[in-house]
Amino acid sequence: MYIYEKAPAKINLMLDVLHKRNDGFHEVEMVMTMVDLADRLTLSDPGTGRISLSTQAGHIPHDDKNLAVRAARLLKQRCGVTRGAHIRLEKRIPVAAGLAGGSSDAAAALRGLNRLWELGLSTAELEELGAEIGSDVPFCVRGGTALATGRGEKLESLPNPPRCWVILAKPPINVSTADVYGNLRAAQIDVHPSASGMRDALERGAFKDVCGGLGNVLEDVTLKLYPQVGRLKEVMQRLGADGVLMSGSGPTVFGLAAKEEKAKRICNGLRGFCEEVYAVRTLE
Known part of the structure; x- marks a missing residue:
């Protein structure tokens, strides 16, 4: 069996x-x-x-x-x-x-x-x-x-986010979650992303507001330790993703795209910059 x-x-x-x-x-x-x-x-x-x-x-x-x-x-x-x-x-x-x-x-x-x-x-x-x-x-x-x-x-x-494309790009490095949290100073975080704002955007099925509400306080730490993650994020933004964020403690950066054509264009633009690139969908 x-x-x-x-x-x-x-x-x-x-x-x-x-x-x-x-x-x-x-x-x-x-x-x-x-x-x-x-x-x-x-x-x-x-x-x-x-x-x-x-x-x-x-x-x-x-x-x-x-x-x-x-x-x-x-x-x-x-x-x-x-x-x-x-x-x-x-x-x-x-x-x-x-x-x-x-x-x-x-x-x-x-x-x-x-x-x-x-x-x-x-x-x-x-x-x-x-x-x-x-x-x-x-x-x-x-x-x-x-x-x-x-x-x-x-x-x-x-509620699940509106169906969209997710472009995942991982630079050729591994990041230790323990190191990232070890370098984080929670009391010094100036801007906190809004869980209630993201909940509201998901409940309304508002793709634009989901993109606008993306936020990760670990980014500042990881980007200082691994500058290539920041450069990857800049490239994805420049290629026109609707929303861009580092996932977890990194180093993977993801971009959201409402249209398949845009997702394919972003993937093609990233392939010269990063070997591990995936275009996937959110789950229903």
Whole structure:
């Protein structure tokens, strides 16, 4: 028996950091949505009782450093499962890109193994387990579009953005989320993006206002550490994207385009500047 799960990438339509918490995490407000660039997981029970992973991507760890493996072991332990699982991971989302690829893989593993092992856990229970693995995992379990607060684990579902094209461009660097947050001084942030404004734009289905409400307070930190991210953002703006923002802690920059012709034009313009470029759609 094989179980198949898609693990879509996410982008941040807005990301705000309010303050550093006593537990060392940051209090955040984020509006996130899924896009049609996805890893694919095939899950099966090899009959060994063990958890294993294989992938075509040579740079992906196969042990507990892989969030999908960690999720499988956590679920197995918490639910007292004696069966094992083999996870075949087809990797398409760039690694360390600010697109939550690893978190989405973990979420897909939780959803798929819940089915494979016939555990009958609710989405809320899977989200709670996911929060122990990473701050983005609960959102990736739920999918769609959501406002995330706390350290990212408290979710309120929102309407999906109007259907549009999303151009993703990742420069040839990896960014450490821990380094970005480590260099962030939340008390010194001058301009905060508006979660309520983005919620209103989504509820009205107003594409122009979604573009106008894009904001990410981590940009200033990442752009200082990695100036090429800022240059990539400038190129995408110059090519005419309707809205441009860095996703998560970077380095991926995304542009929104209402028309397919514009999306194709932006992609063509970026290819001489950046090798990893994708034109995808928002999910319905």
